[in-house]
Amino acid sequence: MAHTERRDAPELPDFSLLKRLARDQLIFLLEQLPGKKDLFIDADLMSPLDRIANVTILKQHEVDKLYKVELKPIVSNSDQLCFLIRPRIQTVKWISDLVNSDKVAGRFRRYKIIFTPQKFYACETVLEEQGVFGDVTTDEWNFYILPLDDDILSLELPEFFRDNFLEGDQRWVTTAGSALHLLQSVYGSFSKVYGIGRCAKMVYESWRELMEEGEQRTRQPEFAKVFLIDRDVDYVTPLCSQVVYEGLVDDIFRIKCGSVEFGPDVTSSDKSIKVMLNSQDKVFNEIRNEHFSNVFGFLSQKAKNLQTAYDKRRGMDIQQMKAFVADELKGLKQEHRLLSLHIGASESMMKKKTKQDFQELLKTEHSLLEGFEIRECITYIEEHINRQVSMIDSLRLLCLLSITENGLLSKDYKSLKAQYFQSYGIDHLLTFANLRQLGLLEEQQAGETLTVMESKVGKLVNDKTVGKLTDAFSSLAKKSNFRALSKRLALVPKSGEEYDLRVPRDMAYIFSGAYIPLSCKLIEQVLERDGWTGLEEVTRMLNGQEFAVTGGSSGSEARNKTDAQRIVLVMFLGGCTFSEISALRFLGKERGCRFIVVTTAITNSARLLEALLDNHA
């Protein structure tokens, strides 16, 4: 298998410490409100909370009943209500209404709001405006990071993406900065920080401020480098269909906070099973980064091995049997259970994904990435919309088309949009406005025919002039420049060559050898060059905003080729996909280093687009 662990791979730091810290703080906060109390939890905090402190722990600290925040009137007899929520205006408003209605009813209760990861002024303003500021106590639970796996840390803030990139609301920037600060204070400082994107820059600034404020602790650093990247640097990658096992599971079953619920069609029983997907699951650990086409083969081989292991007991004497049952059987059973689950999952995925339409979908995506047979692609997309195959998938294809082609021709744009409305309703007017604002789905302006000129001119004159031209053009509108980037960074391998997915050559394997994810390629290039030198043109096409800073620990120390120096922290602002994580794991193996991914949330094409929907559903 391609994905066996390298022997010299550096040890990863122990992130369970973060969980312990969060738990201790939560318990402390709960004890601030002594006595029995009912706890209301924001729906999207349920799963993360479960990973930090389960129900038993909560009960130990006098939590009586647990409710989900549903923004509806509540039924609770407790005299003490505690709310554990994200700092959202809506939720706070709901709480204010609750308090006010209690007041009207002449009921006295104690209310405590615990905001996580921090409280916002706007929320307090709401409390004030609603006249309940004095009735509630507020607190902060600084739960910034949830370790999802050995190498995945998540801020669990899916709204980061929409808030920051669409609404221009930078409220989470400080949160991201604080998260980095937390990592730094627990695990030591970093020798070098790179970043690209506006938000990345702001996060770095906020982090730096925290660094300067707090006392400096010189410690042996546990990470060498940090790379901050904005999601809007690379939209193409998250918009592509995922074909690596873990990504595919996420696309189909939706992995939530590191665990997935397999339905009856997978478990081949009448009930669903919740499974944790991480490196603890040995079967999963071996296949998570594999291209899907290899998974089935691997699983059947595994099944055979398992059978042989079981078969050993034939011809055993009593003594051996006893030892077998005591030592091996449990492990085998466990493996058996997992194996059957993953086989079930693969089967279910196979059913969906080997179907012809999926193949055609992939083909269209690849054509778009390579930039040929665009007409056919448009026809395909049109049909896709007309047949109401999938609201999100259609939108995804439209966006891919727009980004790779630097916007749609006006004619195509109008007709596709009209058709989309016919299929899914006019309320998507707003969705389209959002997509346009983000530069995901655009209409080519008259001036943009220049782009064609530009690429033609590019062939005739030298690079420098092209640079100037590109500058001039990109100042006209925010453009993806995908085609030019792809050429410069060789993101799309030459077609026609056989790509053996079993023995991946490069990161392109995560997209069946059709495309190397831009985000990961950037990271690779920057780490290789130790900075942005030589990538000037690339960053220009990405709208600049890149930076590289030599950080806290001294240079001489950084020279030491310790384990820590081979650990790179990558922070995705606005979410990253499992495919990208797989690509980075692959890159790490190639380079003998390891990547730790910090993300505001795990995302995929569906989540990304759903965040931008503005229809009334």
Place this chain on the structure above:
Amino acid sequence: MAFVTANWNPLGEAFYRKIELYEMGWNLKDGLRECLVAAAPYGGPIALLKGHNRRSPSARPQLEIYSSSGVPLASFPWKSGVVKQLGWTVSDDLLCVQEDGTVLVYDLLGGFKRHFSMGNEVSQSQVLETKIFHSPYGTGVAILTGALRFTLATNIDDIKLRRLPEVQGLQGAPTCWAVLTQDRQSKVLVANGSHLFVLDNTACTPVTPPGLSPQATSIVHMCVSFSYKYLALLTDSGHVWMGTSNLKEKLSEVDTKIKSPPKQMAWCRRPKSQQPSAVVMWDGLLAVVGECKETIQYHLDDDSILVPELDGVRIISACEEIFKIASMAPGALLLEAHKEYEKESQKADEYLREIKEQSLLSEAVRQCVEAAGHEHEPETQKTLLRAASFGKCFLSNFPPEQFVSMCRDLRVLNAVRDYTVGIPLTHTQFKQMTVQVLIDRLVYRKLYPLAIEVCRYLKTPEYQGVQQKEESDEGIAKAVSVKLADAAGISYSEIATKAYESGRTELAIKLLEFEPRSGEQVPLLLKMKKSPLALSKAIESGDTDLVYTVVMYLKNELNRGDFFMMLRNQPVALSLYKQFCKHQEQDTLKDLFNQDDDHEELGNFYVKASYKEQRLEARIALLQSAVDEYYKAKNEFSAKTTEDEMRLLRFQRKLEEEKGELLVGFSLHETMIALLSVGLHKHAEQLYKDFRVPDKRFWWLKLKALAEKEDWEELEKFAKSKKSPIGYLPFVEICIKHHNKYEAKKYVSKVTPEQKVKAHLAVGDMEGAAEAAIERRNESEISTVLARCSTTSDHLLMERLNRAKATVAKK
């Protein structure tokens, strides 16, 4: 424990002592010889100009400024003309009077501030002698010119030159002279031999001091007390005459028995004490003269300079010393009592009784407190204060204020007397110059933290410190930051707050620039009503919370129009506010868009509002508004789409009313499917035509809808209605999907040749598929069919296919 008064020397009824204040920190090679020296009163700085007479440009004199404790503050080579006199102003500026009458003003740290001239007459006839004096109006300069005329400026900050009348019979330079301030006028007292004249604005009046001993033929030295109330004259016979400065009263006359001319003479006296006394200095000898015939004499090792102070004399030499005066009566007993008390001896009681019997206890306490104020040694101060507090215990209604304020003052004084600060203020001086001035001086010396500490300690309401109007705001801000650069945890915002409170808004802003935490900057800026700046600072910080704080503040503070205008210039704030409005104030959002004439957004706003509207009429009305806005935004596409939507809604409602089908809210596509599924084909067709639905879409959806209903008959009819724009393969596939092989087969024949193989395969007709593939001689299709064949049942077929494949490959 030595008795505290042990080092006091009695002189008549008064006691004097000489104490060493500082081991001077300076390192003077040649001592004070050949130097021009000036020291500012109130423990001010000392300026030295070495070799001021050197005129060759190769050896420029060096100007050095030290604090009272000898800590160097500045040093630079003197590049201007020949300096006649150095002096300090009341605000600690250094004045350098040049030969030509130009006066250069430097600040305490050697920075040049300005210069002014003493007039043409002075520059023509050159400066002979100069005296710098302090009057209630400020600092003045008096010049005796080469033409033996006096020119006077009472306040250098507001120069009005006065030329005094000629002195009668003056041939050469007068033996000595001094400036007096009397009756709100500055006068010059000139001695020419034994004659004494007072020069005022108008006249030159000869005067005679009453009772001046007749042996004297000439007055060689004179000095005026700090307060200008007293005058001391030294005659060539060695007599010191002391009297009031108006020359009406004689206080005493003492014979020093030294006939040589002294170097300097100065008054040494406490403001309220009755005993006059002066200090006369000769080379190596210092004498204190008072009322009685004796003098106290001290020996001096080095060349020294006397600096008259309010309540003593500072003697500057290699080490700095001070004369102090005090007398203690009942207080001394109390001190003793306390000492005994501490020794746990019953004598304490005896002493106390003694004081009490004379009912002098409160007096004793007061004295102890006061005495503490005059002490320089913290240990002694403590002893005295402890004694006072001990005595206080036996008094029922002794007001505590004095004691408390003394403790506080002493703390401050001890702080500023510290070697590093070097302002040896006495308590009397401190009271005279007030806290404000002290703080000003600290600030002037750029000792900001100390100044702040003092302010805080004395609970001074304002931070008057930052009030140097002379320096630019920028300068101060920079100075402050340089001073505080290394000190961790300094809050610039606090300093700025103080600066603002003392009315220096601009300075406060400059100071805030140094505040690294935006969270601290912004609230203060808001307080200062610098809201635009606060807003941009908040935005710069990237801290949304801060931006919110400012936005919310502005919302309440400004009227709506101004508020919107301000937001308009700050996109980040605007988008934040929009976010807030989305949840809290929908109408405000609309107003915002309206103000910006953002019709596109307004359109979107109405569309969004329409979703939430349950009643259809209202919904349509909202959509109509959206249409209007879209037209205004020249977005015809959106307008048309919205109009279509309105049309659709009306249509849906009509049908709902007629047929009772729930349709409202469906998309066009969904509506058509719904209609088809209940068999309302006509209506579906109508929509298809009205909304110009593409053929392909309609076919797809009708196909799907009919198959869903399993209305095979209608499907067949539909297939035959006209040529399918989507081909017939979908027909085959949809039938198979609904497990109707029979129906599927009907359409296989209609499928285009390119899709035949697929169609056959879909219905499971291997032979048909093989047939079609072979016919088309398409290798990949043959392979596809081959792959689907099962090795057991389709043996023959496979052979055929393989053969065909081989032939195709050959070609």
